[in-house]
Amino acid sequence: xxxxxxxxxxxxxxxxxxxxxxxxxxxxxxxxxxxxxxxxxxxxxxxxxxxxxxxxxxxxxxxxxxxxxxxxxxxxxxxxxxxxxxxxxxxxxxxxxxxxxxxxxxxxxxxxxxxxxxxxxxxxxxxxxxxxxxxxxxxxxxxxxxxxxxxxxxxxxxxxxxxxxxxxxxxxxxxxxxxxxxxxxxxxxxxxxxxxxxxxxxxxxxxxxxxxxxxxx
Amino acid sequence: xxxxxxxxxxxxxxxxxxxxxxxxxxxxxxxxxxxxxxxxxxxxxxxxxxxxxxxxxxxxxxxxxxxxxxxxxxxxxxxxxxxxxxxxxxxxxxxxxxxxxxxxxxxxxxxxxxxxxxxxxxxxxxxxxxxxxxxxxxxxxxxxxxxxxxxxxxxxxxxxxxxxxxxxxxxxxxxxxxxxxxxxxxxxxxxxxxxxxxxxxxxxxxxxxxxxxxxxxxxxxxxxxxxxxxxxxxxxxxxxxxxxxxxxxxxxxxxxxxxxxxxxxxxxxxxxxxxxxxxxxx
Numbered sequence: 178x179x180x181x182x183x184x185x186x187x188x189x190x191x192x193x194x195x196x197x198x199x200x201x202x203x204x205x206x207x208x209x210x211x212x213x214x215x216x217x218x219x220x221x222x223x224x225x226x227x228x229x230x231x232x233x234x235x236x237x238x239x240x241x242x243x244x245x246x247x248x249x250x251x252x253x254x255x256x257x258x259x260x261x262x263x264x265x266x267x268x269x270x271x272x273x274x275x276x277x278x279x280x281x282x283x284x285x286x287x288x289x290x291x292x293x294x295x296x297x298x299x300x301x302x303x304x305x306x307x308x309x310x311x312x313x314x315x316x317x318x319x320x321x322x323x324x325x326x327x328x329x330x331x332x333x334x335x336x337x338x339x340x341x342x343x344x345x346x347x348x349x350x351x352x353x354x355x356x357x358x359x360x361x362x363x364x365x366x367x368x369x370x371x372x373x374x375x376x377x378x379x380x381x382x383x384x385x386x387x388x389x390x391x392x393x394x
Numbered sequence: 395x396x397x398x399x400x401x402x403x404x405x406x407x408x409x410x411x412x413x414x415x416x417x418x419x420x421x422x423x424x425x426x427x428x429x430x431x432x433x434x435x436x437x438x439x440x441x442x443x444x445x446x447x448x449x450x451x452x453x454x455x456x457x458x459x460x461x462x463x464x465x466x467x468x469x470x471x472x473x474x475x476x477x478x479x480x481x482x483x484x485x486x487x488x489x490x491x492x493x494x495x496x497x498x499x500x501x502x503x504x505x506x507x508x509x510x511x512x513x514x515x516x517x518x519x520x521x522x523x524x525x526x527x528x529x530x531x532x533x534x535x536x537x538x539x540x541x542x543x544x545x546x547x548x549x550x551x552x553x554x555x556x557x558x559x560x561x562x563x564x565x566x567x568x569x570x571x572x573x574x575x576x577x578x579x580x581x582x583x584x585x586x587x588x589x590x591x592x593x594x595x596x597x598x599x600x601x602x603x604x605x606x607x608x609x610x611x612x613x614x615x616x617x618x619x620x621x622x623x624x625x626x627x628x629x630x631x632x633x634x635x636x637x638x639x640x641x642x643x644x645x646x647x648x649x650x651x652x653x654x655x656x657x658x659x660x661x662x663x664x665x666x667x668x669x670x671x672x673x674x675x676x
Contacts, residue, residue, distance in 0.1 A: 229571060249571040260428060260564050261615065261624050270565070273557050274572025282557075306618065326572055 181205055182245045182329050182362065183228060188237030190220070190227045196235060197223040201388045203381065205330055205362045210353065212373040213366045215383030221366045224383060225334055228364070248323030248361075250333040253315045258308040264318040265303040268294055271325025286325075293324035296358070297351050313344025320351065324359075331355070333365040337372065345369065349376055405640075407533040408650065412602075413636045414545045415594040416654065419603055420610035420632035421552070421625050422590055425583060427611040429563055433494055434482075435607035437501035438475050438591045439600035444504040445474025446596070447511035464529075464537055464596065471592040478504070479588050483581070530598055530650050537597070544593050548586050555582050560621060598651055605655040606632055613662040616669045631661050 181204035191197035197220040205211075205228075215221045226232045227239060229249060248271075256267075271293065272286035294300040299317040302310060307318065316336050323331055331352075337345040353376055355361050364381070367373055374380075380391045397403055426435045449470030478500050485496050533541070552559070558579045561569045566576035594603040614627040639654035646653075 229567075231567065231570065247571055249568055251565065251567055255567070256565055257428065259615065261619055261621050262564070263620075266621070267564075270561055270568065271572070273561055274574065276557070278555055278558055322568070 180207065181240075182207065182242040183247075184240045185227070185234075186238050186240065188227070188234035188239055190223050190232065191235055192223075192232065193235075197386065198383070198388060199386050200237070201227075203388060203390060205364060207329070207362055208356060208360045209362050209378045210356050210376065211362075211364045211379045211381055212370070212377045213364060213381045213383060214368070214370055219383045220386065220388075221383045222334070224381075224388060225332055225364075225366055228332060242329075245330065246326055246328040248326050248328030248331045250316075250319045250323045250331065250336055252334045252338065253312065253319060254339075256307075256319075260307070262307050263304055264299060264307050264310060264314070265290065265294070267307050267318050268299070268303065268321040268325055271322040274326060289327070290321070290325050293321040294318075296324060296355060297321040298347070311340075311344070313340040313348060316340060316344075316348055317351065320348070320355075324355070328361065330362045330364070333363070335366050335368065337367060337369055345372055349373065405531060405644070407535065407538045408530040409637060409640050411533040411538050411541055411597050412530050412640060412650065412654065413633060414541055415590075415598045415603065416606045416610075416632040416636040416658075417629045418545050418548060418590045419594055419606035420614075420628040422548075422583075422587055423607035423609075423611040424614065424624055424628055425559065425563055426587070426607045427615060431587075432608055433497045433501070434587075435604050437497045437504060438478060438588065439595050439603040440501055440504040440508065441478035442471040442475045442592050442595035442603075443600045444507040444511065445470035445472070445477075447508045447515070448474065451511040451515050464534075468540075468593065468596050471596050472589075474504075475588045475592045475595075479584050483584070529596075533597060541593055541597060544589060548590055551582065552586055555579065559583055598654075602651045602654055605658060606635075609655070609658040609662045610635070613658075613665040616662075616665050618669075631658060635661060 184204040185201050188201045189196055189199055190201055201224070213221050213224065223232060227234060229247060230239075230241070268290045269282075269286070272282065272289055276282055276286065291300070294303050297317040297320045299314065299321050302314050303318065303321075307315065310318065320331075320333070320336065333352075337348055340348070349372065352363055352365070356363050365373070370380075374393075378393055380393065382389045382391065400406075403409070423435070426432060446467045447470075449466050453466065481500065482493065482496055489496065558569075558574055559582065561574055562576040562579040563583075569576050569579075591603055591607075610628040610631040611624075613631050614624045617624070617627060619627060635658035636654050639657045640650055642648070642657070643650040643653040
C-alpha cells in the first residue's frame with residue numbers, strides 16, 4: 178500500500194450504532210480503473226463516502242497521501258435544476274477550491290475548465306443551461322467539474338445510471354481515456370457490470386457487509 | 395410623483411430606508427428561494443417581531459425618546475432572530491427530522507408570543523403595534539444611517555463570499571471535497587439573513603420582509619438568466635416595487651408596506667405569465 182494515494186486498513190465502516198462494512202482493507206492504486214458493484218443497500222455508498230472522508234471509520238484507519246486530491250462525481254439527481262447555471266458554470270465550480278474568497282478567479286482557472294470540458298467532450302453544450310442538458314450531457318459536465326479540481330483520484334457515484342446505452346458507452350470511453358491520458362485512478366460505483374467488465378482493472382464487490390476485490394485478467 | 399425622489403422630500407428617509415430593506419431582502423431571497431428556505435423567511439421575521447414585543451413588555455415602555463425606543467426594539471429583534479437561528483442550527487445537529495418541522499414550531503411559538511406580549515403590555519400598545527408593523531414613515535436620520543451601515547456590511551460579506559455561498563448551496567458534498575465546509579458557509583448565509591431580517595422587521599415590518607425575501611427572487615428566477623443577473627434583476631424588481639410602491643401609497647394615501655408587496659406580486663405574476671406565454675409560442 179506504499180504507493181497508494183488512498184488506503185483503507187482493517188476499517189469498520191458505517192455510522193454510530195450501525196456497522197455497514199466490516200474489516201475493509203483496500204488500496205487505490207495510481208492509474209487503475211475499478212468498478213464498485215453491489216446490490217442496493219449493500220454499502221457501496223458508505224464505502225464511497227468513507228473514501229471521500231465524509232464518514233469516519235468506526236475502527237481501523239483510512240490513510241490519505243498528503244497531496245491527495247479527490248475529484249468527486251455525485252449522482253446527478255442530487256443537484257437542483259432550478260439554479261440558473263450553465264454547464265460551464267457548473268464545471269467552473271471545480272476550480273473554486275484553489276481560490277481564496279477575497280481573490281478574483283484567475284484566467285488559469287478558466288483555461289483549466291476549458292481543458293476539462295474538452296477532455297469530457299462537453300464543450301459544445303457547456304454554454305447551455307445545466308437544467309436543459311440530457312442525463313448523459315450533465316454527467317460529462319460533472320466529470321469535467323471533478324477534473325477541474327486537478328485530482329489524482331476520481332470517485333464516481335453511478336455516473337451511468339439512467340442514461341441511454343450510447344451515452345453510457347461514451348462516458349465509459351471518456352473515463353478510460355482520462356485514465357490513460359492523465360494517469361487518474363478511477364473508482365466508479367455502478368450497477369451495470371456487463372457494461373464495465375471489459376474496461377476495468379479490478380472489481381470491488383460489496384456484499385454481506387464486506388468488500389471483496391477481484392483482479393481482471 | 396417625482397417629488398418623492400427629491401432630497402428635500404419630507405419622507406425621504408422612508409423611501410430610502412424601504413428601498414434598502416427591500417433590495418437587501420430581494421438579493422438574499424434568491425438563496426431563500428433556491429434553498430427552499432421560504433418557511434424560514436416567514437419564521438425569522440416573526441421571531442424578530444416577537445423579540446420586539448418581548449423587550450417592550452419586559453421594560454414597560456420606559457425608553458424615553460423615539461430613537462431610544464428604536465434601539466431597544468432593534469436589540470429585541472436581533473436577539474430573538476439569532477436565538478431562533480441558533481436553536482435551529484443546534485437542534486439540527488441532533489435531529490433526524492426535516493428542518494421544516496422545527497421551523498414550523500418556531501413560527502408557531504413566535505406568532506403566539508408576539509400576540510401575547512402585545513396583549514400583556516401595560517401601556518403603549520399602539521406604539522408597539524406600529525413598531526411590529528414597521529415604521530417606514532418614522533425613520534430618523536440616525537436610523538437610516540444605522541440601516542445603511544448594516545446593509546453595507548451585509549453587502550460586503552455577501553460579495554466576498556459569493557462563490558462559497560453558491561458552492562455550498564448548489565452542491566454541499568462537492569464543496570466538502572474541495573475544502574469548503576458547508577456548515578461554516580451556511581452559518582455565514584444564516585448570519586446575513588438574520589441581520590437583514592432583524593433590521594428589516596424594525597424598518598418595514600415582517601410582512602414586507604417576508605414578501606421581499608420571496609417575490610423578487612421568484613420573478614427573477616423565472617427569467618432564466620445567469621446567477622449574477624438573477625441577483626441584479628431581483629434588486630431591480632425590489633427597487634421598482636419599493637420606490638414605485640411608495641409613490642403610489644403616497645398619492646392614494648394608503649399604507650406603504652402592503653402597496654410595496656402588491657407591486658412586487660404584480661411584477662412576479664406578470665413575469666410568470668410572460669414567460670409561460672413565451673414558452674408556449676416557442
